Amino acid sequence: MAVPALKCPFLSQLTLQQVRASAPHIFNAGMESCPIFSQFARKISTSSVQETGNLSKTTSSSSSSSSMCRPLSLNEIKAVHEKVFEQKNQQQATLKSKTAIKTAFHDKKTPNPYGEIIISVECEDLSCPFLKSTPIALRRVHMDQDTIEVNRNSDNFVRPTTSSQHENVKAFEYNHFFNDRIEAKKRDNSYRVFKCVERKSGCFPQAEEMSSLEDDAESRRITVWCSNDYLGLGQHPKMKKAVIDAVTAHGSGSGGTRNISGTSPLHEKLEQQIARLHKKESALIFTSCYVANDTTLYTLAKALPGCHILSDSGNHASMIQGIRNSQVPKHIFRHNDINHLEELLKKIPKHVPKIVAFETVHSMDGSICDLEAMLDVAHAYGSITFIDEVHAVGLYGHNGAGIGERDHVLHKMDIISGTLGKAFGSIGGYIAGDAKMTDFIRSYGSGFIFTTSMPPTVLASALTAIEISKSDEGRSLRRKQQENVRELRSKLIDAGLPVMMSPSHIIPIHVGNAALATLLCNHLLNRYSIYIQSINYPTVERGTERLRIAATPYHTSEMIDQLVDALKHVWQDVGLTLKSFDQQQQQNGPAVLRQRA
Numbered sequence: 001m002a003v004p005a006l007k008c009p010f011l012s013q014l015t016l017q018q019v020r021a022s023a024p025h026i027f028n029a030g031m032e033s034c035p036i037f038s039q040f041a042r043k044i045s046t047s048s049v050q051e052t053g054n055l056s057k058t059t060s061s062s063s064s065s066s067s068m069c070r071p072l073s074l075n076e077i078k079a080v081h082e083k084v085f086e087q088k089n090q091q092q093a094t095l096k097s098k099t100a101i102k103t104a105f106h107d108k109k110t111p112n113p114y115g116e117i118i119i120s121v122e123c124e125d126l127s128c129p130f131l132k133s134t135p136i137a138l139r140r141v142h143m144d145q146d147t148i149e150v151n152r153n154s155d156n157f158v159r160p161t162t163s164s165q166h167e168n169v170k171a172f173e174y175n176h177f178f179n180d181r182i183e184a185k186k187r188d189n190s191y192r193v194f195k196c197v198e199r200k201s202g203c204f205p206q207a208e209e210m211s212s213l214e215d216d217a218e219s220r221r222i223t224v225w226c227s228n229d230y231l232g233l234g235q236h237p238k239m240k241k242a243v244i245d246a247v248t249a250h251g252s253g254s255g256g257t258r259n260i261s262g263t264s265p266l267h268e269k270l271e272q273q274i275a276r277l278h279k280k281e282s283a284l285i286f287t288s289c290y291v292a293n294d295t296t297l298y299t300l301a302k303a304l305p306g307c308h309i310l311s312d313s314g315n316h317a318s319m320i321q322g323i324r325n326s327q328v329p330k331h332i333f334r335h336n337d338i339n340h341l342e343e344l345l346k347k348i349p350k351h352v353p354k355i356v357a358f359e360t361v362h363s364m365d366g367s368i369c370d371l372e373a374m375l376d377v378a379h380a381y382g383s384i385t386f387i388d389e390v391h392a393v394g395l396y397g398h399n400g401a402g403i404g405e406r407d408h409v410l411h412k413m414d415i416i417s418g419t420l421g422k423a424f425g426s427i428g429g430y431i432a433g434d435a436k437m438t439d440f441i442r443s444y445g446s447g448f449i450f451t452t453s454m455p456p457t458v459l460a461s462a463l464t465a466i467e468i469s470k471s472d473e474g475r476s477l478r479r480k481q482q483e484n485v486r487e488l489r490s491k492l493i494d495a496g497l498p499v500m501m502s503p504s505h506i507i508p509i510h511v512g513n514a515a516l517a518t519l520l521c522n523h524l525l526n527r528y529s530i531y532i533q534s535i536n537y538p539t540v541e542r543g544t545e546r547l548r549i550a551a552t553p554y555h556t557s558e559m560i561d562q563l564v565d566a567l568k569h570v571w572q573d574v575g576l577t578l579k580s581f582d583q584q585q586q587q588n589g590p591a592v593l594r595q596r597a
């Protein structure tokens with residue numbers, strides 16, 4: 001049965017958890033006194049009232065006894081609510097005008113579901129004119145992330161059940177469900193089997209392969225060609241020393257969230273160094289860049305009034321997640337297509353807040369956007385820009401600040417996000433930008449606030465990585481990496497492999513079939529001790545499966561030759577043909593060269 005939509009101005013401001021936790025109260029009390037609920041119940045009862053004993057009992061009593069059940073029009077209901085909220089606003093305004101506001105708010109402290117105390121500047125009592133005589137005590141945190149409209153998705157709406165229903169009904173088969181979903185992934189070759197590799201300090205880019213080991217078998221030395229430790233900093237002697245010194249001096253964990261004993265001088269120093277690297281007023285660190293992207297985009301989009309998001313079609317899952325969760329209108333422009341971006345921007349009035357979000361170096365095709373042109377067009381239409389430099393930080397620009405620094409446009413970038421987990425050889429993520437913006441995310445971003453802060457070892461290694469990146473050594477590592485990338489790319493093309501052309505350090509080889517891509521990688525590993533990870537759905541679209549190769553400064557010419565030779569063999573072994581670059585352009589030009597930046 002389709003459950004009718006319930007448009008209650010009170011309930012629609014609550015979080016999902018709040019509604020769930022208070023559902024029985026809301027249901028029973030609402031049935032008695034609330035005209036919205038009684039209308040809702042009547043609609044249900046006409047179609048399936050017998051299913052729920054509770055419901056039918058309450059409905060019949062309320063319909064016979066309560067004058068509240070006169071069906072009010074939506075406008076009448078709104079009027080009652082507006083009056084209540086108006087009174088509330090007036091009370092708050094009076095409170096504000098008495099400068100005692102701070103004390104008043106600070107006196108109200110509310111433990112949140114995580115056991116922390118939220119100072120009530122962010123909270124307010126919620127009262128529903130119809131439910132106020134009930135024991136429901138609800139408070140709202142402003143900009144709460146889980147604000148929902150009750151019953152938006154009727155499939156998820158669960159009606160109260162009786163104990164007899166519990167006795168006769170089988171519980172949901174969780175394991176069957178999980179198994180079905182896993183089998184579906186296996187059928188379409190998108191099921192992932194991780195290769196287990198043990199990095200040996202001092203051997204980069206070689207490692208020990210551990211996945212196919214019998215109990216007593218020896219591990220196998222392999223050459224890794226798919227690491228995002230792009231400059232090998234993860235094993236740099238200075239990084240290792242920084243980690244050892246930090247653990248000796250401060251121990252292992254940080255001890256808390258940033259607000260509760262988890263901010264140390266190392267946290268503050270790292271944020272200052274990141275801000276300085278990107279020539280921004282301020283920076284904020286997160287436990288990963290996934291969290292940084294998700295939290296920042298979500299928090300901004302949700303808070304900016306009437307915000308629209310313009311998102312590059314190739315954006316990383318972390319940005320998509322934040323955008324999707326915010327539920328604001330989004331407009332997807334073709335990958336790095338400035339004209340398309342402008343076309344979409346023109347349709348939104350200039351005064352409306354807009355966020356344009358994209359990557360500089362694309363993680364999977366290696367393309368690099370025309371950054372300045374993207375920023376200019378976004379600003380011309382009144383947008384703020386959010387730029388993911390995850391695959392560029394440490395690798396481009398004089399100090400390794402990314403494409404923004406290389407192209408001398410750092411001053412035009414509003415919000416830069418980056419990772420400490422790839423070229424910086426550690427873990428964690430960050431955003432950098434104006435002080436007010438970072439302070440806003442610091443104050444409202446759930447993914448920043450409600451999690452344990454990063455440990456001293458990580459902070460120390462990240463600080464060291466940035467120091468190296470800004471030094472001559474960093475520049476020389478970047479130069480060597482680029483040389484190796486050029487050598488590898490030209491040898492792969494000469495060998496007749498379908499290299500997807502890109503101007504960055506990422507070299508993708510187009511396969512276009514998940515099973516084949518996986519087979520190629522397994523053959524490379526098992527026969528040639530070379531590790532390249534196949535990239536399948538959902539990381540890339542189906543039909544665009546590829547091998548993604550990343551050369552580092554530490555790969556030698558000999559290793560490059562071994563890789564190219566091995567690839568030629570496995571390519572032919574699985575039935576694929578090698579073609580000259582010219583042949584490929586003629587035959588599959590668009591498929592292979594489509595990704596050119």
Ligand SMILES: Cc1ncc(COP(=O)(O)O)c(C=O)c1O
Pocket residue numbers: 288289290291293316318359363388390391418419420421428429
């Ligand atoms: C483009 C892009 N953005 C963000 C992230 C997330 O970064 P992190 O690994 O620090 O969570 C990744 C990770 O692969 C990425 O490729």
